[in-house]
Amino acid sequence: xxxxxxxxxxxxxxxxxxxxxAAAFVVAGLVVIxxxxxxxxxxxxLVTGSLGxxxxxxxxLYYATNFxxxxxxxxxxxxxxxxxxxxxxxxxxxxVGVSLAxxxxxxxxxxxxxxxxxxxGAAFGAVWAMIPGWLQATRGSHVVITTIMFNFIxxxxxxxxxxxxxGRPGSMSPETSEFPVNAHIPTIRAVLxxxxxxxxxxxxxxxxxxxLAAAFGVWLLIYRSRLGYAIRTVGAAPGAALYxxxxxxxxxxxxxxxxxxxxxxLAVNELMGAQHRMVLGFTAGYGFVGIAVALMGRSHPAGIVxxxxxxxxxxxxxxxxxxxxxxxTRDMVVVIGGVLxxxxxxxxxxxxxxxxxxxxxxxxxxxxx
Amino acid sequence: xxxxxxxxxxxxxxxxxxANRSVDLAVMPGSIHGIVGENGAGKSTLMSILYGFYEADxxxxxxxxxxxxxxxxxxxxxxxxxxxxxxxxxVEPLTVLENVMLGAxxxxxxxxxxxKARAELTRLSExxxxxxxxxxxxxxxxxxxxxxxxxxxxxxxxAEILILDExxxxxxxxxxxALFALLAQLKAQGRTVxxxxxxxxxxxxxxxxxxxxxxxxxxxTLPTADTSPPALAELMVGRRVLLRVEKAPRAPGPPVLExxxxxxxxAHGVKRLSDVSLTVHAGEIVGIAGVAxxxxxxxxxxxxxxxxxxxxxxxxxxxxLPPHRRHPARLRELGLLHVPEDRLRMGLVPSFxxxxxxxxxxxxxxxxARKAPLGALFDRDAMVGHARALMDGFDVxxxxxxxxxxxxxxxxQQKLVLARExxxxxxxxxVGQPTRGVDIGAIEFIHRRLIALRDAGxxxxxxxxxxxxxxxxxxxxxxxxxxxITGERRADATDAQDLGLLMxxxxxxx
Numbered sequence: 001x002x003x004x005x006x007x008x009x010x011x012x013x014x015x016x017x018x019x020x021x022a023a024a025f026v027v028a029g030l031v032v033i034x035x036x037x038x039x040x041x042x043x044x045x046l047v048t049g050s051l052g053x054x055x056x057x058x059x060x061l062y063y064a065t066n067f068x069x070x071x072x073x074x075x076x077x078x079x080x081x082x083x084x085x086x087x088x089x090x091x092x093x094x095x096v097g098v099s100l101a102x103x104x105x106x107x108x109x110x111x112x113x114x115x116x117x118x119x120x121g122a123a124f125g126a127v128w129a130m131i132p133g134w135l136q137a138t139r140g141s142h143v144v145i146t147t148i149m150f151n152f153i154x155x156x157x158x159x160x161x162x163x164x165x166x167g168r169p170g171s172m173s174p175e176t177s178e179f180p181v182n183a184h185i186p187t188i189r190a191v192l193x194x195x196x197x198x199x200x201x202x203x204x205x206x207x208x209x210x211x212l213a214a215a216f217g218v219w220l221l222i223y224r225s226r227l228g229y230a231i232r233t234v235g236a237a238p239g240a241a242l243y244x245x246x247x248x249x250x251x252x253x254x255x256x257x258x259x260x261x262x263x264x265x266l267a268v269n270e271l272m273g274a275q276h277r278m279v280l281g282f283t284a285g286y287g288f289v290g291i292a293v294a295l296m297g298r299s300h301p302a303g304i305v306x307x308x309x310x311x312x313x314x315x316x317x318x319x320x321x322x323x324x325x326x327x328x329t330r331d332m333v334v335v336i337g338g339v340l341x342x343x344x345x346x347x348x349x350x351x352x353x354x355x356x357x358x359x360x361x362x363x364x365x366x367x368x369x
Numbered sequence: 370x371x372x373x374x375x376x377x378x379x380x381x382x383x384x385x386x387x388a389n390r391s392v393d394l395a396v397m398p399g400s401i402h403g404i405v406g407e408n409g410a411g412k413s414t415l416m417s418i419l420y421g422f423y424e425a426d427x428x429x430x431x432x433x434x435x436x437x438x439x440x441x442x443x444x445x446x447x448x449x450x451x452x453x454x455x456x457x458x459x460v461e462p463l464t465v466l467e468n469v470m471l472g473a474x475x476x477x478x479x480x481x482x483x484x485k486a487r488a489e490l491t492r493l494s495e496x497x498x499x500x501x502x503x504x505x506x507x508x509x510x511x512x513x514x515x516x517x518x519x520x521x522x523x524x525x526x527x528a529e530i531l532i533l534d535e536x537x538x539x540x541x542x543x544x545x546x547a548l549f550a551l552l553a554q555l556k557a558q559g560r561t562v563x564x565x566x567x568x569x570x571x572x573x574x575x576x577x578x579x580x581x582x583x584x585x586x587x588x589x590t591l592p593t594a595d596t597s598p599p600a601l602a603e604l605m606v607g608r609r610v611l612l613r614v615e616k617a618p619r620a621p622g623p624p625v626l627e628x629x630x631x632x633x634x635x636a637h638g639v640k641r642l643s644d645v646s647l648t649v650h651a652g653e654i655v656g657i658a659g660v661a662x663x664x665x666x667x668x669x670x671x672x673x674x675x676x677x678x679x680x681x682x683x684x685x686x687x688x689x690l691p692p693h694r695r696h697p698a699r700l701r702e703l704g705l706l707h708v709p710e711d712r713l714r715m716g717l718v719p720s721f722x723x724x725x726x727x728x729x730x731x732x733x734x735x736x737x738a739r740k741a742p743l744g745a746l747f748d749r750d751a752m753v754g755h756a757r758a759l760m761d762g763f764d765v766x767x768x769x770x771x772x773x774x775x776x777x778x779x780x781x782q783q784k785l786v787l788a789r790e791x792x793x794x795x796x797x798x799x800v801g802q803p804t805r806g807v808d809i810g811a812i813e814f815i816h817r818r819l820i821a822l823r824d825a826g827x828x829x830x831x832x833x834x835x836x837x838x839x840x841x842x843x844x845x846x847x848x849x850x851x852x853x854i855t856g857e858r859r860a861d862a863t864d865a866q867d868l869g870l871l872m873x874x875x876x877x878x879x
Contacts, residue, residue, distance in 0.1 A: 224746050226732050229725065236721065239714040242675055243707070244730040245698030 011355055013303070017296060019351045021310070024343040028336040035327055042321060042328065049320025050313035056320070058188070058202030062274070064305075064312030065204075068211040069265030070290025071308055072218050075299040076262060077129075077143075079222055080255035081235035086132060086147025087263045087287025089154030090125040094264030096158065097124030098271050099166055099176050099278040102183035110182040114272065117183055118210070121268050122261040128154065129260025130253060137249035143256070151287075162280055176278040185273040205273035211265060215301040218262070222301075231255050263287060292341040311337070371434040373398035373530055373561040374419070374450075379428035381414055388414040390585045391428070396530075396578075398433075401552055401562040403572040403593065406582035407605055407808040408779060412565050415582070416532055420452045421445040432530075451523025455535040457515050461508030465518050466490060468507050469525050486525070493524050497554055512660070513544035520551070530561045537571060541660045542836065542869030549575045567809075569598040570837070581605055606810045613841045614816040617824070621844065622651030624687065625828035626672070626705065626797045631681035633667045633852075641667040642678070642852045649797060649828040654819065656843030656860070657832045658868050664852035665832045666710055669801050672830070673707040674700045686796060701730060706790040710801030710832065712779075716786040719775035723765075724749075724756035726774040727789050759788035764814065780811030787815060797828045804838060816842060836865055850874040 007016070029039035050060045070087045077084035101120035105113055132146035161167075162174035185206050189199040222228040233241045234251040241248050270282045293311055297303030318333030372395040381389040389411045396402045406412045417423045419430065421439045429436050432448050439445050445452070459468050470479070470486045490503050499517050507518060516536060523531055533552075537545045552562050552575060564576060572579050573593060580590040581604040589604050602610045626649040633642040642664050649655045659665050670676045672683065674695045683690050685703050694700070697707070709715040717726035728737060732747075736755070739746045756770035763784040765777070774782065783803065790798060803819065804812040819842060823829055833839050839846055843860045848871030856871040 220746065224749070226738075226745060226747065229728075229732050229747070232721070233718055233729070237714065237718040239711070240716070240718050240729060243673075243697060243709055243715040244732075245674075245696060245701065 007352065007356055008359070011359065013298070013300075016351055016355055017298075017303075019355065020296075020343045021340065023351070024336075024340040027343070028339045031332075031335060031339070032328070035332070037325060037327060042325065045321050045324050046314070046317035048317075049324075050317030053200075055200040055202060056316060058200060058204040059316040059319075060309070060312045061188075061208055062202060062204040062269070062312070063315040064308040065208045065211045065269045065273075066266050066286040067289060067293045067308035067311045068215055068305055069262055069269065070287050071293030071297060071304040072214055072265075072290075072301065073129075073259045073263035073287075074290045074294035075297070075301070075304055076218060076222070076231070077255055077259040078294060078299045079228070079235050080231045080251055081238070082133070082136070082252060082255060082259075083144050084129065084147055084256065084259045085144055085288075085291065086129060086150050086260075087266070087290045088283045088285070089147070089151035089287070090128045090260040090263035091266035091283045091287050092154040092158050093128040094121040094125035094260075094267035095271055095278050095282060096161060096166070097121045097264070098267045099179075102179040102272065103166070103176060106180040106182070108182065110184075113180070113183050114185055117272050118268050121264040121272075123264075125264030125267070126257045126261040129263065130257040133253040133256025136256075137252045143252075159280065162278070166278070168277075174280040178277045179272065183272055184276055185268070187273075203274035205269070207265070207269035207273040210268065212305070214262060214265060215305050219301040221258070227254070263290075289337070292337075295341070310340075314340070370397060372396055372431075373433065374563075375431040375434075376415070376419070377429045377431065379415065379418060379425045379430075381418060381423060381425050387585050389418070389425070392582075392585075392587045394580055394587060394590070396561055396563060398561050399556060399559045400577040401556055401564055401575055403564045403566065403576035403579040404582065405565075405567060405569065405572055405579060405601060405605060407567070407810075408806055409584075409808075410582040410605070411585040412582055413534065414585075416452070416534060416563070416565060419445065420450060420532065446526050446528070449527055449529035450532065451520075451526060451528025451530070452532040453516065453519045453523060453534065453536060455538060457519055459507050459515055459518060462506065464504050464506055465501055465510075465521075466503040468518055469503075469522050471522075473526055489525060490521065493521060496558075497524075497551060499551070511544075512539045513541070513547065516540070516544075516548065517551070528560070530563065531555065532563045532565070534565045535567070536564070537566065537568065538834070539661055541873050542865050543873055545571070568837075569601050572601065573598060583607060602809055606808070608810070610809055610813050613837075614813060614820055616820045616842075619652050619824060619844075621653035622826060624648045625651050625685070626830065627684040628672065629682045629684075631668075631671055631678045631683070633664075633671050633676060634679045635667075640852060642671065645681070645849075645852075645854055647830075647847060647854065649830050651796075651828050652823055652826045653845065654823050654829045654831055654843045656839035656846045657830065657849055658836060658839045658846055659832075659834070659849035659872050661834045663849050663872075665834075665849055666801070667852070668849070669707070669710060669799050669830075669832055673697060673705070673709075673799055697730070698733075701793075704794070704796030705799070706793055706795035706797070707799040708783075708786055708790050708801060708803060710805070712782050712786050713775075717774045717782060719773070721774050722771050723760070723774050723777070723785060724753045724770035727756035727759055727770070727785060728752055729789070731789070731793065759785065759792060762792065763788035763818070778808070779806035780808045783807050783815065784811065787818060791818065791822060795822075795827055797830070798822065799830050799832075801832045802834065803831070804833070804835065812838075836868060840865070840868070848872050 032039040032042050050056055073087050074084055097120035098117045101117045105116055108116060128150060132143050132150055135141040135146050136143045159174060166176050167174060168177040187205045189201055192199050230246045230251050233244060233246055234248045238248055266283060266286055271278055275282060289311060293304055293307045296307040314337055321328050321333060322330045374396045376392060376394040379389050379392040392415055404412050418425045421441045421444050424440060430439055437448055466487060469490055470482060474482045487503055494501055501514065501517055507515060536548060540548065555562060566572060576593045578590060579593050581588050581601060583605060629646050631642055631645040635641050645668060657665050671678050674697045677692065677695060683695060685705050713719055717729060737747055737752050738744050739748045753770045760768040765781045765784045803815050819829060831842055840860060846858045846860055846863060846868065847854050848856045848868055850872055851874060855874060
């Protein structure tokens with residue numbers, strides 16, 4: 001007989017996540033002590049490595065761009081009550097779309113080719129997510145299962161395509177030829193350089209602005225539009241959706257399609273913004289981490305941007321850490337990320353109760369005084 | 370005489386909610402003691418404390434004059450307290466005997482215990498005239514018999530004091546009468562019964578004394594003979610209320626909703642409605658009387674377009690509806706609106722702010738959309754303003770469009786749903802359980818609104834498990850049992866007994 005714990009909005013949005021993150025770092029610190037390193041030193045390296053220089057910030061934002069896209073993808077599906085685990089597969093297919101557009105339309109000027117690549121990526125990702133959505137709506141096949149299966153299908157399909165169909169002829173490694181220069185999304189360094197501001201060379205590119213625009217667009221969609229209202233109704237009260245005349249099946253397909261298109265943004269940032277060709281495994285788990293980002297950001301675009309920044313910093317700082325402290329490998333950084341996910345997602349209820357009690361206690365003290 | 374149970378100064382808070390404020394209650398042995406109060410008055414909390422679900426923050430429980438500590442239902446059972454919950458705690462696939470033994474098996478092997486239990490069960494059944502087969506599977510029993518199993522369970526555990534929480538909510542009138550006879554017999558044997566209800570008629574019928582709770586406080590305890598329903602209602606609400614809203618006779622207009630020979634088959638292939646035909650005229654309230662689960666919900670759903678009939682035809686405003694127009698959104702356009710039975714599952718979205726729930730089903734209204742190029746986006750000011758107007762018109766409290774829908778009380782949620790549908794000027798209104806979980810004060814308001822709507826020429830189909838409500842509001846009454854219409858009566862030419870027989874399936878032909 002436990003009622004849901006009600007908290008003031010500010011505590012829900014800021015205090016609880018902050019405590020979760022702090023607890024995660026405490027536990028991660030204990031792990032660090034366990035392997036014989038000084039957690040303070042490690043923290044210093046993490047912070048300076050991710051935020052300590054223009055160079056570090058560039059990389060952090062570059063990673064954060066990926067997380068914004070995949071986090072938004074998970075969140076949109078989540079508002080419709082769907083758990084889209086398929087970000088990896090959808091981004092992989094989006095990579096195929098990006099590559100096909102960029103390699104087959106080299107004659108287009110950059111202002112046309114870049115949007116064409118983005119749209120092709122979004123479309124391929126959307127279709128790859130739409131199929132599980134359609135199966136869920138018509139056959140009742142659970143989207144969690146089907147999206148995971150579609151990740152595997154995508155992973156093998158891409159190997160076949162890169163080796164046999166769209167791979168660079170004569171190459172020993174599974175990758176496409178380099179995209180034409182007019183398909184490269186300009187780096188922030190190039191853009192700022194045009195205004196005379198000097199920046200170190202990082203892969204950070206204008207996809208970051210696309211990601212922020214996508215976050216704003218998702219916010220408008222979910223909280224301000226009729227379609228978003230329908231999506232949220234289907235997710236929160238399916239009975240009420242039926243009553244209102246909203247077709248849950250149609251909304252499931254639409255929400256998954258939008259979700260897949262957003263996951264496609266990962267391919268845009270990675271392939272058109274940084275690597276300029278398609279390589280095997282470019283999704284590198286960003287799709288899965290997007291789940292944690294969406295959980296931590298409470299499926300709200302603003303929260304997702306903040307959570308993406310945190311995970312971006314962790315990725316970049318973690319790379320520095322692995323480089324500076326030989327005992328701490330990249331795997332160790334994955335552990336810290338895992339602890340963070342555990343505390344921010346699964347164990348969040350732990351602190352809600354604590355926060356609610358503390359606030360009630362503080363409230364009583366104030367009243368008595 | 371020493372009271373069987375005495376509660377002294379019981380105090381309980383849940384966070385900011387003060388559910389029981391220094392409550393005193395004395396229940397005499399061998400009596401039936403009624404407890405009435407509106408939803409949220411603290412009745413259930415008080416009984417949960419007595420049965421060990423919660424511990425009181427302060428106060429004392431005395432049984433037979435001795436202070437006791439009750440920290441779990443096991444303690445309560447040990448002190449001879451038994452509880453029959455509103456929602457039965459039975460394992461449906463097990464037999465009566467197995468259910469009665471559950472938790473009191475008397476050893477790791479069932480065999481020895483079962484023999485003793487069977488003997489004891491037979492003795493109890495005979496002592497109270499409870500004709501119950503110990504080997505019957507509980508899931509096959511009627512609701513009334515399942516309730517007897519619950520009572521047997523408590524008696525088997527040696528309950529001297531029996532708490533019944535809203536026991537008649539799920540019973541037909543004849544089943545309720547049988548229950549009352551059983552309670553009288555328990556009383557005659559010297560057992561004590563605490564009877565929680567919000568139906569004042571039942572309080573008057575069987576209790577010896579009655580206690581009234583309001584906002585966590587015990588406001589009065591009276592001998593039942595010295596009080597009356599209006600007096601009790603006034604004590605519960607704290608002001609005078611009309612238990613039965615007056616309505617003037619009114620000649621019905623043309624038919625606005627007609628159903629002919631409707632059959633509905635559910636996903637498991639079970640027939641839920643068979644051959645249901647009915648007509649609702651403009652300016653008429655047609656009540657559907659029936660025990661919960663006899664097809665009324667399916668009737669509302671099929672008429673509202675939520676499920677499709679496997680056979681039959683539906684006419685709205687005289688036009689026959691082809692299947693593709695039997696869709697909630699199309700029906701809304703035709704002026705057929707629906708206040709669903711389950712407001713939390715269907716009527717609103719609990720996690721949405723009130724102004725969003727106030728637009729449920731009407732998000733396509735151009736008044737809610739922004740100007741041309743941004744037509745897909747909401748004009749939130751318009752939505753909030755709309756919700757505020759609904760709240761003012763229907764006295765929804767607190768009148769805060771930003772408050773989450775789940776945070777309103779049941780009555781205020783219901784008023785919001787009613788306001789949303791009524792303010793759209795329906796031609797036909799389907800209303801399911803309009804006052805379920807709603808306070809007496811709000812019931813009066815809702816009844817007035819429905820009658821005003823009828824007087825304005827709207828055809829209303831009313832489904833309710835509250836027979837008083839059906840009889841008080843309707844012009845014509847149809848009784849349902851087992852998915853069929855078992856009879857039709859004019860409201861001024863019937864009574865509870867007559868309807869009870871029809872609801873029990875004694876159809877006119879028989």
